[in-house]
Amino acid sequence: MKIGIVVYSQTEHTYSVAxxxxxxxxxxxxxxxxxxxxxxxxxxxxxxxxxFETLPDVEKxxxxxxxxxxxxxxxxxxxxAYLEQIPSLQNKKIAAFVTKGLPFNWTGGNKAIDKIKDICQSKGGSIIGTEVVVWNKSRDKKIGDLIRKFSVIF
Ligand SMILES: Cc1cc2nc3c(=O)[nH]c(=O)nc-3n(C[C@H](O)[C@H](O)[C@H](O)COP(=O)(O)O)c2cc1C
Structure with a gap:
């Protein structure tokens, strides 16, 4: 099974998790x-x-x-915009994570995950794991949890 971690990251937080x-x-x-x-x-x-300058191809x-x-x-x-332009995610196993700065639940983490889920499902993909990482003092523990969780499902 070939796994692609496709990341958008402006200040390298999300990329460092990847x-x-x-x-x-x-x-x-x-x-x-x-x-x-x-x-x-x-x-x-x-x-x-x-x-986009670089547009990862999910086909492979x-x-x-x-x-x-x-x-x-x-x-x-x-x-x-990237997810919306993908033609199909049929038969792909998919997980998703987001990183965020603010600790409160209403500050966008769940909404962002729901958006990813909606778009992937509309392309025929099935989401089997999600995680939200708040970029604060406790992030290393959360990143550890994410890694353990994703390494079990893939
Ligand atoms: C334009 C902009 C908007 C942001 N909006 C939010 C927000 O609504 N909620 C939140 O928790 N963090 C917000 N953040 C913080 C980022 O989500 C957080 O720093 C994230 O880890 C950055 O990831 P990156 O380094 O991979 O780009 C925002 C950051 C930027 C630059």
Whole structure:
């Protein structure tokens, strides 16, 4: 099974989680690659018509993990636009995580995860695991939980 970790990250928090996950998967002998979503120019919470410099192709993976920051109480627009342009996620095993700065439940983590779920399901993909990582003092424990959880399901 080939696993693709497809990440959008502006300040490397989300990317660093992807790297830790990749290390763990590699220790376990899993075939795993990280690919980054790179939009063209600056992207703001209200951005529309986002174009991409780098657009990872999901076709070559059997399983996918999408990682994104929370922006403006929801999914970062670049990840939303990326997911929306994927033609199909039929027969893919999918997990997703988001990173965020604010500790409260109403500050976008669950909404961002729900957006990822909705878009993936509309493309025929099934989401089998999700996690929200708040970027505070307790993040290492949460990242450890995420890695343990995802390494069981993949
Ligand atoms: C434009 C912008 C909007 C943000 N909005 C939120 C938000 O609504 N809720 C939240 O918890 N964190 C918010 N954050 C914080 C980021 O989600 C957090 O720092 C995240 O870990 C950044 O991930 P990255 O380093 O992979 O880009 C925002 C950050 C930026 C730059």
């Amino acid at each position: 790297q830790k996950l990749q290390e763990k998967f590699q220790e376990e002998g899993k075939e795993v690659e990280i690919e980054r979503i790179v939009p063209e120019g600056e992207v703001h919470p209200g951005s529309k018509d986002i174009k 993976y059997d399983a996918l993990i999408f990682g994104s920051p929370v922006h403006a109480f929801s999914l970062a627009p670049a990840m939303k």
